[in-house]
Amino acid sequence: MVALPLAVSNAFALDICIRVFLFAFIGAAWNLLGGYAQQLSLGHAAYFGLGAYTSTLLLIRAGISPWIGMIAGGVVAALASLPIGALCFRLRGPYFAIATIGTAQALMLLFLKFRDFAWGAVGTTIPNLGNSPLMMQFAGKAAYYYLALGLLAAGLAVTYWVERSWLGYYLVAVGEDQHAAEAVGVNVPRIKRDIYLVSAFLTGLAGTFYVQYIYFIDPNTAFSFNVSVEAALVSIVGGIGTPWGPVLGSALLEPASALLQSWLGGGAHAGVQLALYSVILIAVILWRPTGLLGAVTEVYARIIGPARPPASPAGGALRKGVPLDG
Amino acid sequence: MAEALVVRGLSKRFGGLRAVHNLSFAVEEGQTVALIGPNGAGKTTSFNLITGYYRPDAGSALAYGHELVGLYPYDVCARGLARTFQVARPFGRMTVLANVMTGALLRDRRVAAARERARRAIEFVGLTAKEAGLARDLPTIDQRRLEVARALATEPRILLLDEAMAGLNHTEIDQAVGLVRQLARRGLTIVIVEHVMRAIMALAQHIVVLDHGQKIAEGSPKEIAAHPEVIRAYLGSGGYAHS
Amino acid sequence: MTAVVAQAVVNGLLIGGIYALVSIGVTLIFGVVKIVNFAQGEFVMIGMYISYWLATLIRLDPLASLAVSMPALFVCGVFFQKFLLRRVLGLGDMPQIFLTFAISLLLMNVALLLFTADYRTVQTGYTFASLRLGPLYLSVPRVIAFAVAMLLSAALEIFLRTTDLGKAMRAAAQNRDVAMLMGVNPDRVFSVAVGLALALAGAAGSLLMPFYPAYPTVGQQFVLFAFVAVVLGTLGNVRGALIAGLMMGMAESLGVQFVGADSGLIVVFAMLLVTLAVRPGGLYGGQTR
Numbered sequence: 001m002v003a004l005p006l007a008v009s010n011a012f013a014l015d016i017c018i019r020v021f022l023f024a025f026i027g028a029a030w031n032l033l034g035g036y037a038q039q040l041s042l043g044h045a046a047y048f049g050l051g052a053y054t055s056t057l058l059l060i061r062a063g064i065s066p067w068i069g070m071i072a073g074g075v076v077a078a079l080a081s082l083p084i085g086a087l088c089f090r091l092r093g094p095y096f097a098i099a100t101i102g103t104a105q106a107l108m109l110l111f112l113k114f115r116d117f118a119w120g121a122v123g124t125t126i127p128n129l130g131n132s133p134l135m136m137q138f139a140g141k142a143a144y145y146y147l148a149l150g151l152l153a154a155g156l157a158v159t160y161w162v163e164r165s166w167l168g169y170y171l172v173a174v175g176e177d178q179h180a181a182e183a184v185g186v187n188v189p190r191i192k193r194d195i196y197l198v199s200a201f202l203t204g205l206a207g208t209f210y211v212q213y214i215y216f217i218d219p220n221t222a223f224s225f226n227v228s229v230e231a232a233l234v235s236i237v238g239g240i241g242t243p244w245g246p247v248l249g250s251a252l253l254e255p256a257s258a259l260l261q262s263w264l265g266g267g268a269h270a271g272v273q274l275a276l277y278s279v280i281l282i283a284v285i286l287w288r289p290t291g292l293l294g295a296v297t298e299v300y301a302r303i304i305g306p307a308r309p310p311a312s313p314a315g316g317a318l319r320k321g322v323p324l325d326g
Numbered sequence: 327m328a329e330a331l332v333v334r335g336l337s338k339r340f341g342g343l344r345a346v347h348n349l350s351f352a353v354e355e356g357q358t359v360a361l362i363g364p365n366g367a368g369k370t371t372s373f374n375l376i377t378g379y380y381r382p383d384a385g386s387a388l389a390y391g392h393e394l395v396g397l398y399p400y401d402v403c404a405r406g407l408a409r410t411f412q413v414a415r416p417f418g419r420m421t422v423l424a425n426v427m428t429g430a431l432l433r434d435r436r437v438a439a440a441r442e443r444a445r446r447a448i449e450f451v452g453l454t455a456k457e458a459g460l461a462r463d464l465p466t467i468d469q470r471r472l473e474v475a476r477a478l479a480t481e482p483r484i485l486l487l488d489e490a491m492a493g494l495n496h497t498e499i500d501q502a503v504g505l506v507r508q509l510a511r512r513g514l515t516i517v518i519v520e521h522v523m524r525a526i527m528a529l530a531q532h533i534v535v536l537d538h539g540q541k542i543a544e545g546s547p548k549e550i551a552a553h554p555e556v557i558r559a560y561l562g563s564g565g566y567a568h569s
Numbered sequence: 570m571t572a573v574v575a576q577a578v579v580n581g582l583l584i585g586g587i588y589a590l591v592s593i594g595v596t597l598i599f600g601v602v603k604i605v606n607f608a609q610g611e612f613v614m615i616g617m618y619i620s621y622w623l624a625t626l627i628r629l630d631p632l633a634s635l636a637v638s639m640p641a642l643f644v645c646g647v648f649f650q651k652f653l654l655r656r657v658l659g660l661g662d663m664p665q666i667f668l669t670f671a672i673s674l675l676l677m678n679v680a681l682l683l684f685t686a687d688y689r690t691v692q693t694g695y696t697f698a699s700l701r702l703g704p705l706y707l708s709v710p711r712v713i714a715f716a717v718a719m720l721l722s723a724a725l726e727i728f729l730r731t732t733d734l735g736k737a738m739r740a741a742a743q744n745r746d747v748a749m750l751m752g753v754n755p756d757r758v759f760s761v762a763v764g765l766a767l768a769l770a771g772a773a774g775s776l777l778m779p780f781y782p783a784y785p786t787v788g789q790q791f792v793l794f795a796f797v798a799v800v801l802g803t804l805g806n807v808r809g810a811l812i813a814g815l816m817m818g819m820a821e822s823l824g825v826q827f828v829g830a831d832s833g834l835i836v837v838f839a840m841l842l843v844t845l846a847v848r849p850g851g852l853y854g855g856q857t858r
Contacts, residue, residue, distance in 0.1 A: 040666055093662040094605035097670075098796050102838050109835070166435040169428045173417050179379070180415035182399035183408070185432035185480050229674070236667060271681035278675035285664045285671070286656055 012262070014141040018213065019254040021148035022206060026227065027234035027246025028155035029202035032162060033195050034232055035241035038175030039089070043100030044231040046084065046107050047077035047200040049222035051207030053111065053118060056126065056217050059135075066136040070208040077204030078197045085196045089189065101228070108223035123218025126211060136212045144213050151209060152247070155202055159243045162195075171195060172241070203231070226274070233277055237284050239293030248293055253277065328390075330355040330484055330515040331407075336375055336385035338368075345371040347539040349385070353484070353532075358506070358516040360526045362550075363536035369519040370412055372536070373486050377409050378402040389484060404432065408482035412489045412519075414469035418462030422453055422472055425461050429479030440479075447475040451505065467498050474505070484515045491522045503528050527551075572704040577826040578819050583711040585818020586718030590773040591791045592798040592810040592817075593722060594766035599799065600742035600806070601762040604654055607669040609795060610788025611676035612642055612767045616774020617783035618684065624691040624778070631691055631778035632713065642771030646764035654763060655756075673788075680785035688782035696779050714776035721772055722811050725765065729807065738762050790833075794821070797841050 026044065033039050054076045055069025064072075088099040112121050131139035138144060162168050170191050173181040178188050211217045230253070235241075238249025257273050264272055288295055331353040338346045346368040353359045361369045374380040376387045378399040387394040394402055403409075408429075417425050426444035427437070434440055448457050451471040456464065461472055470490055477485060491502050503525050510516055510529070520526050526533065526547070533550045535543040543553045550556055591613060598606045616638040623629040623637060653672065657664040698709040729735035737758050773791070774783075781787075794817045801816070802809025817840065824836035 038662065040662055042670070094607070094666050095796070095800065097666050098605075098607075098793075099841065102793070102841065106835070106838060164437065166431040166437060166440070169420075169424060169431055169437075169440075172420055172424075173428045176417035176419060177415050179399075180411070180417065181428070182379075183377070183403060183411070183415075184429040184476055185400050185403035186428070187398075187400045232667070236663070240663065271678040274674050275678035275682065278671040278678065281667055281671035282653075282675070285668045286653075289660070289664050 011141055012258075014145055016255050016258045018141065018144050018148045019258065020250050021145075021152045022210065022213075023230050023234050023254055024247040024250035025148070025152040025155045026203055026206045026231045027238070027250055028152070028159055028243075029199045029206070030231035031235040031241065031246050032159065032171070032202075033192075033199040035235050035245065036162070036168065036171035036175060037192060037195055038241075039192060039196070040093070040097050040232065041100040041199075042097045042228050042232060043084075043088075043102070043104035044199075044203050045223045045225060045227040046100075046104040047081065047203035048207040048210070048224075048227045049104070049107060049111070049219070050077045050080055051204030052211040052217055052222040053207075054204070055208035056124070056211055057118065059126065060124065065134055066208055066212050067134070070136070070205055073208045074201040074204040077207070078201040081196045081200035082193065085193050089192050089196075101225075104223055104225070104228055108219045111219040111223065119218070121219060123216060123221070126215040126217070128215060136208075147209060151205060156243055156247070158198065158202065163243060167191075167195070175241070229274075229277065233281060235291075237280060237291060239291030242291070242293050245291050245293050249291070252292070253280070328355045329353065330357075330390060331376075331517065332388045333372075333376065334386050334388075336372065336387060337383050338371060338375055338380055339383055344539045346375060346382075346536075349536070349539075349541055351534045351541065351544060353515055353517060355515055356510070356513050357531050358510050358518065358529050359532045359534065360530035361517065361519045361534050361536060362521070362526060366538075367536040368539040369536055370488055371539075373409060373488055373517075373519060376402075377407060377486065403480055403482075406481070406483040407486065408477035408480045408484075409486040410470070410473040410477055410488055410490060412492070414466070414473045416461035416464070416469050416472050416476075418460065420461055421458055422448065422461055422464070423457040425472055426475045426479045429476040432480045444475075444479050447479045450478065450508075451475040452501075467494055467502075470494075470502075471505075478509075482514070484517065485509065487516065487518045487520075489519055489521065491520060491525050494522075499525055573826065574823070576705055577822045579705055579707065580711070581819035581822025582815055583708070583715045583818070584822065585815035586715035587773050587777060587814075588791065588794045588798055588817050589722060589811045589814030590718050590769045590776075591795040592802065592814040593725065593807055594769040595792075595795045596799045596802065596807060596810040597725075597738075597762055597766045597769075601738050602650070602654055602658065602759050604657070604665045604669065605796075606766070607666065607792070608673035608676060609766070609770055610790070610792030611673050611680075612645070612770035612788070613774045613777070613791050614680060614783065614785065614788040615645070615676065616642060616771035617778050617781075617787060618680065618689075618774075619771070620775040620778040621689050621691055621783045624693075630693060631775050632717075634778075635717070635772055635775045638771035638775045639768040643764040643768040646767030647760045649767065650760045650763035651756075655759070658759075677785050677788070684785065686784060688784050690782045691778050693779045708780065710779035714780075717772070717776055721769060722807075725769070726807060728765075734758065734761060793837050794818075797837050797844065801840065801844050 026048065030041065030044050034041055051070070051073030054073035055066045058064040058069040058072060059066055084103045088096055088103065091099050111118055114120060129135050129137050131137065133143070162171065170181070170186050173184070173186055174188055174191055182188050207222065211222070234249030234253055235246045236249070237253060238247065239245030256276065260272055260276065284291065329352050333352070334350050336346055336349040349368070349372060351359070361372060363369055371380065375382045376394060378394065378397050378401065382395055385395070389405055389407055392405060394405065394407070397405070417428065420428070423441070423444055426447050427440045430440035430443040430447070431437075434443070445454070445457070448454055451474050453468060453471050453475060456468065461469065464472060474487070474490065487506070490506070491499050494502060499522060506516060506518070506529055518526070518529065530547055533544060533547055534541060535550060535556050543550060543556045545553065591609060595606060595609050598604060598609075619638045619641060620631040620634040623634040624631055653668060657668050693710070695709045700707040700709060700712065729739055738761070741755065741758050795814070798813035798817045799810055802811070802813035817837070820840055821833050821836050825833065828835070
């Protein structure tokens with residue numbers, strides 16, 4: 001995987017890989033909150049957009065490198081998650097999801113209004129400085145490929161750390177039953193706030209990467225509802241609450257979407273893409289609510305024989321792949 | 327002997343209903359106290375008031391001199407009061423071990439250490455053979471055991487058991503009584519809400535009787551069994567005495 | 570000034586009738602089936618397109634097409650319940666949220682592919698007609714929409730209070746287990762409840778058509794108001810949803826009048842904030858802290 005860009009010079013293929021990594025990373029960020037703690041956000045575009053705008057504003061208004069802007073964007077997103085979380089976590093289940101949609105939409109409206117400060121609805125292009133690694137701009141796609149892969153690796157590392165630490169147990173407990181979790185001493189509001197903060201921070205990094213990659217920003221791109229949807233979708237399709245679920249989901253959905261786009265051309269694409277995504281989502285929920293990862297391991301077990309009992313019952317996936325309707 | 331838990335004037339209304347009214351009682355360290363009364367007498371509400379799930383309209387609950395009223399449930403637990411629920415609430419899609427580890431992580435955030443302590447709690451309640459199974463697959467009695475183990479793993483000084491024996495058969499009740507007795511022998515202070523008279527008489531040193539949210543009597547099991555008002559309000563009507 | 574305010578209030582009240590229909594649908598499904606239907610707005614959209622095409626192809630008046638859109642969406646609702654919602658009953662948040670959410674996305678995007686993003690309008694003889702009431706002007710199609718919406722709400726309330734099936738629905742909304750013990754057939758009750766909810770959404774669509782454009786994402790305009798109205802009016806409560814729907818309409822109209830044309834969404838979220846401040850436990854806040 002590391003040597004792939006050397007072998008593949010096809011820009012289209014590399015672009016697909018970059019999107020796979022990027023959305024797997026965003027999915028991993030979403031999964032910490034939505035998968036482990038079952039707080040089903042549909043508004044992660046808020047943090048993607050804040051990350052994107054923070055680094056772009058710093059770059060264009062102050063000449064600050066997007067490398068610094070990326071961290072700043074993550075921090076801004078993380079800070080924004082505090083008041084947003086304080087409000088949205090007062091709601092449970094579907095109403096939490098609705099409130100998060102609202103926050104992302106409200107931020108988009110806000111940036112549409114910031115005409116002087118943030119270019120309003122017109123948006124802006126990122127000044128192209130040629131090959132300048134210090135400004136996170138590269139001549140070929142290979143560097144973006146490694147950068148996206150690096151982000152994904154960081155996202156997976158965070159996920160693994162969380163899953164194997166006390167935090168993983170607490171998150172899953174919160175996701176299972178908040179009252180019961182409080183009874184054994186889990187500070188539920190604090191856990192939710194903290195994991196939302198981490199999730200927002202990571203999503204903010206992705207926002208910076210994305211604008212640097214496509215050299216353009218406007219509110220509709222940065223706060224795109226599609227980002228919120230895909231963040232959840234790749235996790236659910238791949239396997240919610242598992243480290244590799246978002247990776248598998250992204251590896252299936254992003255190439256499908258890209259091929260569809262090249263086949264249909266730009267115009268009809270948006271509608272077809274979301275229609276396809278929604279059909280896949282419906283199919284997964286009705287027939288494989290634990291995601292495709294569960295299906296893959298089942299097939300694997302059928303071939304290899306029954307899985308060995310796990311060394312530690314909680315190691316690996318805390319929440320075992322049991323169909324929800326079982 | 328020191329008083330572990332002191333409840334004074336605890337009151338809670340839901341709309342027009344006086345769920346708990348001016349309830350006071352004290353539990354001495356190491357004692358097992360039973361809260362009894364007919365359905366709707368306010369027993370579970372009292373637990374919810376003491377453990378921070380409801381905020382009382384008036385009154386206080388002191389654990390070792392520290393006020394519990396106003397604390398959140400997780401802070402109450404951190405203060406050394408653990409509880410179980412009337413209907414067991416295991417983390418269904420976690421393994422038995424992971425459930426209990428979640429409790430054990432309160433006192434020590436290291437996973438390996440928590441696993442060891444969780445295993446001891448699981449062994450104590452007799453679930454070792456099933457520790458790798460999912461909590462939701464356990465039968466009712468084992469879910470109750472699991473909940474006790476999970477509560478014990480938080481290293482409480484006071485344990486509140488809410489109808490831990492409802493729905494169990496005779497043999498299972500005997501096992502459960504044995505378990506609670508063992509806990510008491512370890513020096514744990516225990517408050518039980520219970521309907522099963524046989525278990526109450528076997529376990530409790532002191533009984534508090536509630537009816538319509540108010541305390542109508544308290545005393546030793548012998549005194550309570552002979553108390554005319556208790557017989558009228560509770561034992562006479564319910565037919566629990568022989569259940 | 571008072572005339573301006575009064576005019577804004579009246580305009581809001583009139584459109585509030587539509588919000589009320591959508592909100593009642595959401596609250597009815599939630600009350601009986603315990604699922605928040607993210608796709609409710611898309612069924613309004615379908616109702617609009619049904620009326621649009623009937624008006625365009627066979628020159629049927631949008632109000633007359635109520636007779637088509639409501640039964641059609643009732644049938645949709647029965648299938649929606651039988652083949653989709655039923656399969657995620659009691660399964661927790663994730664499948665329920667994402668199933669109805671995915672259906673919402675699917676319907677919007679299928680409409681986009683079939684009908685493009687164009688705004689489609691139907692002009693009737695009364696589209697621009699208005700009544701004068703003292704200093705106030707009342708748009709005729711909006712008055713009709715409001716009146717029919719109120720009639721339908723009243724009819725639903727009577728249905729819920731007097732018929733056996735309606736009583737069964739209320740019982741199911743109160744307590745599932747008790748309802749089962751009373752011999753209520755849940756499948757039938759659920760199907761009819763979802764069918765009625767969708768029929769109301771279809772009615773809202775047809776009523777909107779004489780004065781509001783149809784486009785694939787039009788449902789989103791209404792469903793957000795409906796969600797907030799349902800929070801405001803206490804979940805599962807039909808009368809609460811009705812009153813809250815009317816209030817949302819008035820609040821939006823006053824917001825547009827005094828804050829700015831695109832303040833609708835801001836007003837929605839301001840209302841949500843107020844609701845949360847008043848009911849801090851949130852919707853499922855059975856816990857009194």
